Amino acid sequence: MxxxxxxxxxxxxxxxxxxxxxxxxxxxxxxxxxxxxxxxxxxxxxxxxxxxxxxxxxxxxxxxxxxxxxxxxxxxxxxxxxxxxxxxxxxxxxxxxxxxxxxxxxxxxxxxxxxxxxxxxxxxxxxxxxxxxxxxxxxxxxxxxxxxxxxxxxxxxxxxxxxxSYKSSEELEQMTEAVNISGLMHINAMRSAATGKFEYETVADIYQTAKAHNSYLAYPAIFSINGQILHNHYHGNQMTEGRMVLNDSGAENAMCYSGDITRTFPVNGKFSTKQKEIYDIVLDMETSSIESLKPRLLYKDVHLASNKLMISKLKDLGLLKGDVEEMVNLGVGGLFMPHGLGHMIGMDVHDMENLGENRVGYREGLERSTQLGLKSLRLGKELEKDFVITVEPGLYFIPDLIEKWKAEKKFEDFINYEKLKEYYNFGGVRIEDDVLITENGSEILGNPIPKTTKEVETTMAS
The missing domain is CATH 3.40.350.10 (Creatinase/prolidase N-terminal domain)
Structure with a gap:
């Protein structure tokens, strides 16, 4: 004990x-x-x-x-x-x-x-x-x-x-251990995955890595070629050529502190041009969000800035059109990122949410949005020193949701529904790290986990 x-x-x-x-x-x-x-x-x-x-x-x-x-x-x-x-x-x-x-x-x-x-x-x-x-x-x-x-x-x-809410130095030591074990889970998953294997074969390596380090999973592993399904716990698909795998899994160490890490990688170990285009948008969203973090910054504003970046990049690809600020304000980005940018983490992977999500992540005078995506932002209030949070932007192509909006003629002046058909079999990308808010900025917990396309490809080749 x-x-x-x-x-x-x-x-x-x-x-x-x-x-x-x-x-x-x-x-x-x-x-x-x-x-x-x-x-x-x-x-x-x-x-x-x-x-x-x-x-x-x-x-x-x-x-x-x-x-x-x-x-x-x-x-x-x-x-x-x-x-x-x-x-x-x-x-x-x-x-x-x-x-x-x-x-x-x-x-x-x-x-x-x-x-x-x-x-x-x-x-x-x-x-x-x-x-x-x-x-x-x-x-x-x-x-x-x-x-x-x-x-x-x-x-x-x-x-x-x-x-x-405020993590002590001894808690941070435990959380860093949990993140480092989580990182090994992700590296081993990248090395294990291959064309023709089934998802459950690599999920077995994720569980084995956690147990080999005297840990359990902090939550059931999300590991799937269908990354557009946000919490996909089904592991029975065969990993096929041309698909990407989204791996959202984290370790809970012996003292019950959690890691929560997500990486996305191509089954065959090499990003295609289309995959790299979308992946790099999400990577840019994540790195720019982390670089902006500091005490007293409203995390809702970080979510919106990340959303604005995504919309701007999707406009460059021809998937969106029109004024970027207007699309952000109207909630057009919810079609592509229907979840929040992150949440508190500690002993609970969604820390303290049994106490009431709004009491943990919001405050008096700061109300939750009703827009798709922004309404799922679990942490909206100002950041403070010694908070530990997740930063996890994503970009997904969900055919059912796209078709629903198209049938409703929703935002048809902004969304190129015809071009979106080219992405119906794409899946989704999410990249996530656990970040400590410091006195003047932030610090990613733990050892670096492969994140750029080059780092991911190099890891998978090894």
Whole structure:
């Protein structure tokens, strides 16, 4: 079990008490989830906020922090001999809890009496995203599930976002490790892919690379010759001559910090002229966006600048026509990039989004757009020092979407629908890195991962 220092967790909890102020903070840990019968479980993953404050990545735990009495309590049971028969000798829960600065360890079922004794006091909890946690909160607080779903603590949500948004040096060390493992996953995928192979054969190399570095995937791999499908988890296609592969995959390291990297490459190892034209537009979008990053810059503006660059380049190719600024303002770019430029990343690949996407990525006075593409921008607010974000522009040719807009005569004064037919079998390109916002600019985390067409071709040839 890997942990930060005891002092790290003590300081995090002390700061949380200050931010919330009064009442009881209740943080339920995750439980085992059964795959197809009770004793056959999915891979266990602890709730990220529980991990942030208590560090213990194991099932069956709950925690409480009393902001008034300053008590910090962990609820959980020690392993029995019967448990040890099946899973072997384990470090005791008391020993583990002491390593994260908790001396008050109580049996699991004592949480019922603890919450009952708090009747009349404010109990702060975060929005539950698992049904079993929703049911637990409903039972403990004697409230309907509907009430629990709507009754999470805004004070606690804002306090957690306030802390977890800013990555410490020790967190950055873990994130850099996750990015470096992710980079190896991508390099090995480039070297593995070949004409005639099936996608799943290369996906196996991605998973193997993660596991060989004591990691898991931070999210199911997106790996497909159909890169125009934004979250394509199907891996049964044969990689054929003339196609490109979009690989969006990242590692989650032993301390549950995530990498989120995307690269796109030609199956045969050489970009065609058409592929290079589109690829270089996306590369230009990504590199120019990263170069612009700095504190106090509205990330929504970076998205729009990237969109403007894309529209201008597509106009040069004859796919668009008319005034570039007008097309940006009207949302014409959503046809080609129907997602946002990026999001926060940390322990969660979309960091803290279980707390409410708008609370994490927006602020009062900054509303989300309703335009295709811009409405999916998860992070729109001003950037700040020690944020870590993804920068992931893409350019896609989605025949169904193009045909829909064409039938609706949407933006027909700007879009060359006839010429777009030449790209119906193209797929899509996305390029993504994880970036730290520094005092005066930004820094891409981790070792360089092949990104230019020359670097990709050289890697695939090796």
């Amino acid at each position: 890997k942990l930060f220092s005891k002092e790290t967790y003590i300081k995090r909890r002390a700061r949380l008490k200050e931010l919330v102020g009064s009442g009881i903070i209740f943080l339920p840990g995750n439980n085992e989830a059964s795959l197809n019968y009770a004793d056959n479980h999915y891979r266990f993953r602890q709730d990220s906020t529980f991990l942030y404050y208590f560090g213990l990545n194991e099932a069956g735990l709950n925690a409480a922090i009393d902001c008034d009495s300053r008590e910090e309590i962990l609820f959980g049971n020690e392993f029995t001999v019967e448990d040890i028969i099946w899973i072997g000798q384990q470090e005791g829960l008391k020993s583990k809890s002491e390593k994260v600065g908790i001396s008050d360890l109580r049996p699991s079922n004592s949480v019922i009496d603890f919450i009952a004794a708090a009747k009349g006091r404010k109990v702060h909890y975060l929005p539950p995203y698992r049904a079993d946690i929703l049911n637990t909160l409903s039972d403990l607080l004697d409230q309907t599930r509907e009430h629990i779903s709507k009754g999470s603590s805004v004070e606690l949500i804002d306090a957690v976002i306030q802390q977890r």
